[in-house]
Amino acid sequence: MTQPLRIAIAGLGTVGVGVIRMVQTHGDRIAARAGRPIEIAAVSARSRSKDRGVDLSPFAWEDDPVALARRGDVDLVVEVMGGEDGPAKVLTETALSSGKHVVTANKAMMAHHGQALAELAEANEAALRYEAAVAGGIPIMKSLTEGLAGNGIERVMGVMNGTCNYILTEMEHTGADYEAVLADAQALGYAEADPSFDVGGIDAAHKLSLLAATAFGTRVDFAGVTIEGIERVSLADIQQAAELGYKVRLLGVAQMSSEGLEQRMQPVLVPSQSPIGLLEGVTNMVIVEGDFVGRTVFTGPGAGEGPTASAIMGDVIDIARGLRIPAFGQPADSLTAPNRAAHAGSASHYLRLTLTDAPGTLAKVAQMLADQGISIDRMRQNDHDERQVPVLIVTHDCARSNLDAALAEIANSPVSLAEPVALRIEQV
Ligand SMILES: NC(=O)c1ccc[n+]([C@@H]2O[C@H](COP(=O)([O-])OP(=O)(O)OC[C@H]3O[C@@H](n4cnc5c(N)ncnc54)[C@H](OP(=O)(O)O)[C@@H]3O)[C@@H](O)[C@H]2O)c1
Structure with missing residues (x-):
């Protein structure tokens, strides 16, 4: 029998539990597709006693997540703790340094440290993948690095924060103002108690910077993203825009021109009948325009247990199959430092x-x-x-x-x- 791929999961929250459920639900199917079984060897979280709704007894437990990276019975670490630095980064570095593969959902870490981590992965012949970090369940990184890899990408854009899209579309439909809809979104669990990363556009900007690096072969440049959140979008503007035939959306756009790389995450008006104008609620959408393919539109759930687990397992299965695609679609040392465009292109x-x-x-x-x-x-x-x-x-x-x-x-x-x-x- 082919050797199983032995994985460890660091973080047993929404995403980590989703990964366990998926392996338990589809173990045989996953093994058939991967060509070998995927086995969960060990897990880690802060609290060992918390009931997470899944049986953890078959897995070894580590109090310290970094210890997962040192275990001899682990080939791949799934990092789903979150946090730009701290244990997530130490764990990722430790795993990659010892030649273990890493699959992460952590956009903050990848946006800030993606280049260094990609270099570390390649130096140790390990894979580093992060499909779940960008637009949740939509397989956009796989599409960019594989299916669309022959194209010169001209523009990539997306609505990649479900909380913001929910708030904007609810304001549109109910006529309630920003504060009221945000409070509802928090009550429904669509927005965090501290929503600043979401409504401030930072979470979506992390994702845009990863898309841009992959689309244009540039080093990830989060600091180069112009970011404006939705906090100041007024009901009056949503209503007036609608009368003029537009919707307000928090849209990320990355574009390469003779001026350089432009990366913007900001509320904009889009035509009401365009795919992005028709996008409602927490759903995400990414549009890629390539010179040979033309325009491709990807839509689907951007967050949640199932969609995120789906993206993580796609990466894990690829690694189990032996597929080794560099983190940004080409060797890390071939990514060029982006020349930032001084101004956004003109527009109405x-x-x-x-x-x-x-x-x-x-x-x-x-x-x-x-x-x-x-x-x-x-x-x-x-x-x-x-x-x-x-x-x-x-x-x-x-x-x-x-x-x-x-x-x-x-x-x-x-x-x-x-x-x-x-x-x-x-x-x-
Ligand atoms: N939720 C989504 O829909 C979604 C979508 C895309 C990407 N992501 C990304 O996925 C990652 C995880 O998100 P999540 O929603 O699953 O988060 P979560 O529900 O808050 O879970 C985080 C888990 O990490 C554990 N943890 C945190 N700090 C730790 C530490 N220092 N040592 C050990 N364990 C620690 C927590 O342990 P305890 O449970 O014991 O506290 C918890 O189990 C984040 O990077 C997030 O941005 C999430």
């Missing part, structure tokens, strides 16, 4: 201005935009009271720096009664 923008109700106001605003070379595609004036008029403008393509200069002038002029709002309109 949605503007919401609150202006005085006086003759000549719109002309003055149009002139301040024109002074920066910005022309107006559409303008709409909504209900107004005696003093102030909400005005919506969709600009033609313009550079954000010019728009910011125009908006600063508008904000400082007597015609403006509130801070202008500007959102990029992404052609998706």
Whole structure:
């Protein structure tokens, strides 16, 4: 009989328990597909006594997760504890240094230390895989590193934080404001008690940086991602955007141009009838545009026990089969340091201005935009009271720096009664 692949699981929370359940449910099927059995040899978590709803008695227990990496009966460590540094990183380094493979769901660790860990893996002829870290159950890393590997990738983008998409789509449907929907999302378990990593766009930016590195053959550059969260997206903008035929989404875009690598994670407007505009709730979507393949759209659950376990086991089975794909799809020493684009590419923008109700106001605003070379595609004036008029403008393509200069002038002029709002309109 072929030797089993012996795995250890560090972390027995949502993801770790999901992996155990999957191995227990589909052990025979997995063995047939992998060509050898996958056996769980040992596990670790903080509390040994916690009831996790699965029988842990067949597995050896380690109080210290790093000890899993030193065990002689372990070939592969599944790291599902989380945390950018700390035990997750020490465990990963220890395992790779001793030639053990690592499968992780830890986007924070990979976004910050991916290059060093990929180099360590290759130096020790070990595999390092992290499908579950990017868009949960969607096999996007596998698609980029295998199925799409022959393409020059032009753009990769995605909605990769279910919490944010849930909040934005709930605001849209219920007319409730951000704070109220966030509180509901927390009650339903869709948002953490401390939601800042999610709503601040950081979690999704981690994922974008991993996609960008793999798509463009560059070293992962999390610090190069421009990040803006959804905390300041107002119900008014969601409703006004809808009237203009757009939805607001937290979208990550990575694009390589002659200007360099552009990585942005920010709330943008997308056409309501586009695949991203139609994406509802916690579901994720990643779109890859390649020079030969054209556009491919991947959608599915971005989190949760089952989807994350599915992604982890896909990686484990590949390793059991003997497949050794470098962490970022090509040898770590061939990844180049990215040249960061100084500015985002130009785009049309949605503007919401609150202006005085006086003759000549719109002309003055149009002139301040024109002074920066910005022309107006559409303008709409909504209900107004005696003093102030909400005005919506969709600009033609313009550079954000010019728009910011125009908006600063508008904000400082007597015609403006509130801070202008500007959102990029992404052609998706
Ligand atoms: N949940 C998802 O849907 C999802 C999706 C994609 C990626 N991920 C990633 O997967 C990883 C795990 O997420 P999760 O949701 O499963 O987290 P979780 O439910 O909070 O579980 C974390 C587990 O790690 C253990 N742990 C934490 N610190 C430890 C330490 N110092 N020593 C030993 N064990 C420790 C905890 O032990 P105790 O149980 O004893 O406290 C717990 O079992 C994270 O990197 C996360 O970003 C999660």
